[in-house]
Amino acid sequence: MTYFDQNLMRAIIMDHYTNPRNKKLVEDESYKTKHMASESCIDDIYVQSKIEDGVIKDLRFDGVACTISTSSTSIMTALLKNKDIKQAKHIIAQYRAMLNELDYDSELLEEANCFCNLSKQANRIKCGLIGVDAISELIEENEVSNDEQ
């Protein structure tokens, strides 16, 4: 299956925007929450993670955001769930490389490949990063707290 058909890419985005995955926050102390209020636009989302034993057990989000922000956060939460930290960081690095027009391993990105042309819209790249930035920060904070323990 190829993700590089334009109509398919748009359909994936449409699907994740109108029917976002993991778009519900939970009240559970085993989750950490990150608030992402964009300084340059009006996106305002919360991302939650549950990371245990080096594995991302769950990722969730909620808030108001544009099509690209919502669909990219939905896709990335789905993609990174149940991955161990090392895999997750590698996948995120591939995703960031794609948005920066650098070499990347498209095999690992699955549906996230639908953003392979996003780099051509400089003013929307940040929309594709808002969720993944939150996830990266949550992973980093988890690593720091593990180091401290």
Place this chain on the structure above:
Amino acid sequence: MLDLTNIRNEFPMLKKNNLVYFDNAATTFKPYKVINAVMDYYENCSVNVHRGDYDLSFQVSNQFDQAREAVAKYLNATSKEIVFTSGASSSLNLVAYGYGQKYLKEGDVILSTEAEHASNILPWFKVSEVTKAKIEYIPLNEEGILSIENFKKAMHDKVKVVTLAQVSNVLGHKVPMKEICKIAHSYGAVVVVDGAQSVPHLKMDVQDLDIDFLAFSAHKMCGPTGVGVLYGKYDLLQATDPFLLGGGSNARFDICGNILLKNAPYKFEAGTPAIEGVLGLKAAVEYLMDIGMEHIEEYEKELNQYFVEKLRPLEHVVIYNPSGTCGIVTFNVKGIFAQDVASYLSSKGFAIRAGNHCAKILIDVIQASETLRASVYFYNTKEEIDAFIQALSEITLEKCIAVVI
């Protein structure tokens, strides 16, 4: 009426670009007259002001004084009541810290609305924190309009400062400023007016309105960025402390720390001013006065009504201020996030703003966390509005995604 062909020919941004620019509440385009005034300063008389030991400095100082006179004429004020600042934000901060913080005390009330731009409420938050004076809000109606009845109800003896935008940057409604000033003055309160969205669009007469302080920016009225004005009644300016001290603001000072400040407006203008900005502003107000502010006001009202009339039949559009008159149309497309709509329209050559427009507390009044704002100026045309409506009538969520991917 306005000669649109001639007017549009005077703006290089309108001549060179195919952009339909409806973000005039954010900033406006500049006519050659303003651009040339700025260039003339750098090319022909690029020296400092008020240090007139040589002819050129004397000439520039004269031009600078003439700019103050031109702005005073534009407002029907006197030139000593005109303080040059870096913009409306700086002017509003100057009033809040230099006047509000100096005189307000616990038990006093600052009266404002939930429709204010951040620049006209955040400084007062700080003043309230320091002085313990309280901020109260005049209730707005469901359309976000400030009525004189609600103002009267909100007004009382403890109110010492009334601070309001003459035209809201989100909804574009004009408040009845003359009546407000009259009522506020009968209680002994001072009226601070954020004129950022009104001074560029309306014929101003600060004496007739009896405004105490008025703040605005040059760049929203065809002038350069980085320069603005604080108008204040002279005795109020004299009673206000500068919040910047430095060269040019003092007459003399000594080693013991004694400072003798100059009189207003000079005591507020420490440091070398944005000379080219002030000269550009002079050209801008002269340009606007040549066209005639009453003509601009009338034409913009007509454009505003035309815009709403054309937008109203679109069933997928919600308009938040159908009764606005000052060139600002605030709306949403049902089911499409504001940013996506703006992005789609951008791909079709239209510049409009998506956001909450720096008046974040108004969200609770109009029940929409983000909106689209199309704001026109006198150089916009009905043809541009027609093209815009056409693009908006064809919008779908799929198309919004397709312009990105």
